[in-house]
Amino acid sequence: MRLVSLFTGRFMLCILCLLLAFSTVSSAAEKLSDYQLGSGDLLSIKVFGEDDLSIEVRLSDAGTLAYPFLGEMDVLNMTIKELSETITVGLADGYLINPNVYVTVLEYREFFINGEVEKPGGYPYQPGLTLQKAVAIAGGFTERASKTKLFIARDKQPDKQLRIKLSTKIHPGDIITIEQSFF
Template sequence: MKKVVIILLALLAPVLSLAQTSQLNQYKLGSGDLVKINVYGQEDLTLESRLTDIGVINYPYLGEIKLIGMTVGELENYIYAGLKGDYLVEPSVSVSILEYRPFFINGEVEKPGGYAFQPGLTIDKAAALAGGYTERASKTKIFIDREVNGRLVKITADRSQAVLPGDIINIEQSFF
């Protein structure tokens, strides 16, 4: 029985990883993210910026661009379309997130607070970053406050739940 569980977990690990990768591909930029825009062969069009609350950057030739709410792919396409023709024949644009905005963990962990997001983060890993669970931590009463389509939603989570940048994790107290 134990071998079957281990095999199933081994088979599910790539699926869970793909699910988080898919979530990160659809990840919408927000305040606190550090982004880098690079146009191959065009040093003057390379820009690195941490997004503020308003999330607007001033990009050469294109002016102000509001990045908050855009995915990396949408931003690449926007810059490509803006530069193609008038400024460059076939621009090669790449956008990368150098640093994600932090996630926050509250409640029954040793060191509640904000921590740097890392791809592949789960509730258990986030709790480990926060010094581990306290003795009174519930392993089943775990909630995530997450922004979805501009609205804050509360998600009931388990310890293997993927964490995203900007998430607020709440670990409740156990009564036993």
């Protein structure tokens, strides 16, 4: 009887560990898929076994794309997962049986940096980008650059400028301004 109790306890502990591991993997996957699509993103859409339905497309200025059989689709602010599901449902509705659709971002839209950097302008976004990395991409600070007067206008709120630090995460479409230092 004691052996059965010991076995049951260990079995339950193993089940609990497995559930914890799967929830950690699930939450990590959710964090990876929250990128919202916007105009200028270059996407690869692949349908397994259907080369005619596999395309590369850049989102229009309105955040749309033209897809075979489904026409023009408004995908602005969708996640990759949502777009994949939308295309899967559309193709399953009279075109394919059980389509396998995979969507990836080949090129993210640009972020912009101006003010006291060596090479101001627009640069392709890279996942994990911080202000410090963005400044490095733009050739570094000029001699007159302030390290504390750093501002950002987010793509979602272009009229609102926020003061930021070098460790701040940068998103596609952000406009960064580096002010001059007085000394």
